[in-house]
Amino acid sequence: MKIKISATSRYLCIFVIFFSIAGCGFIKTFYNNAPTALAWWLDDYFDFTNNQKAILNPALNHIHDWHRNNQLPQYIATLQKLKLALNEDNISTKQACDQIERMKISLNTLQMSFIPVISEMAPLVSDEQLTYLSLKLSKRAKKWKSEWWQETAKAQMEARLEKTEEYAEKVYGNISSEQRTLIKQKLLSTPTQPQLIYTEILRRNDDVLKSIHELRNAEMNDSQKYELIKSWLGRLQYSPNEEYQRHADLITQRTCEMIADLDASTDQSQKQHASAWVDSLVGQLSNL
Numbered sequence: 001m002k003i004k005i006s007a008t009s010r011y012l013c014i015f016v017i018f019f020s021i022a023g024c025g026f027i028k029t030f031y032n033n034a035p036t037a038l039a040w041w042l043d044d045y046f047d048f049t050n051n052q053k054a055i056l057n058p059a060l061n062h063i064h065d066w067h068r069n070n071q072l073p074q075y076i077a078t079l080q081k082l083k084l085a086l087n088e089d090n091i092s093t094k095q096a097c098d099q100i101e102r103m104k105i106s107l108n109t110l111q112m113s114f115i116p117v118i119s120e121m122a123p124l125v126s127d128e129q130l131t132y133l134s135l136k137l138s139k140r141a142k143k144w145k146s147e148w149w150q151e152t153a154k155a156q157m158e159a160r161l162e163k164t165e166e167y168a169e170k171v172y173g174n175i176s177s178e179q180r181t182l183i184k185q186k187l188l189s190t191p192t193q194p195q196l197i198y199t200e201i202l203r204r205n206d207d208v209l210k211s212i213h214e215l216r217n218a219e220m221n222d223s224q225k226y227e228l229i230k231s232w233l234g235r236l237q238y239s240p241n242e243e244y245q246r247h248a249d250l251i252t253q254r255t256c257e258m259i260a261d262l263d264a265s266t267d268q269s270q271k272q273h274a275s276a277w278v279d280s281l282v283g284q285l286s287n288l
Helices: 022-033 035-047 051-068 072-088 093-113 115-124 127-146 153-172 177-189 194-215 222-239 243-265 267-285
Strands: none
Touching: 022 035, 022 051, 035 051, 035 127, 051 072, 051 093, 051 115, 072 093, 072 267, 093 222, 093 243, 115 194, 115 222, 127 194, 153 177, 153 243, 153 267, 177 243, 194 222
């Protein structure tokens, strides 16, 4: 069963690392309705039966309660530490990378919490549902390709620059022409490789289909299922494709550098904007 919380490499701002939500005003609505939204999203990929939904929905609510009690406080504490760092000094490359690594660890913990429901649901997936999932994954891959694999390097750069500036302005407010130049130079230093990324997407699609197929083996015990799912989740975070993983690691390092350089270039007004933005996030998370 495919339950994936995506860890995107587009960590273009130190705070968006933690909550890449369209607008912080939607956090409460989004979070409180997360089990329903995730159930709907998964159903779109599997077309679950009523009996399957009767197993899935309570499990998602249980994971949501666990996350609220265990991981939300960690997010709030991290944001509060980031605010202190922002007020006292500029964010360093190491600090940015450390926060990304913490996010990966948090993501892994969240992924591991899904193992019991994946283990229970996967054997219930029918041949027809597996075929349906394959078609949905193929459609999603094509959609990614149409949105992110531009025909020319120039078009690719323009798309990256636009999204990076959007994230930067979400945190710091209006950015200067000098800061736009800084961002562009950083992006130029590490061109993306859409073909390599697309190949990784296809690998992940094949991996989830193969994993579900193996989990449907009636002779597999709970321990074997656990290890199989754990290995699959591990391959989501660290690809067995060494070329792709090297590229992803390089993009992460360059992103850390961009975060540090951009933060160092901000004036007092921009820092105040970032501080207020973090305060807003902390306040909303504290009231969830």
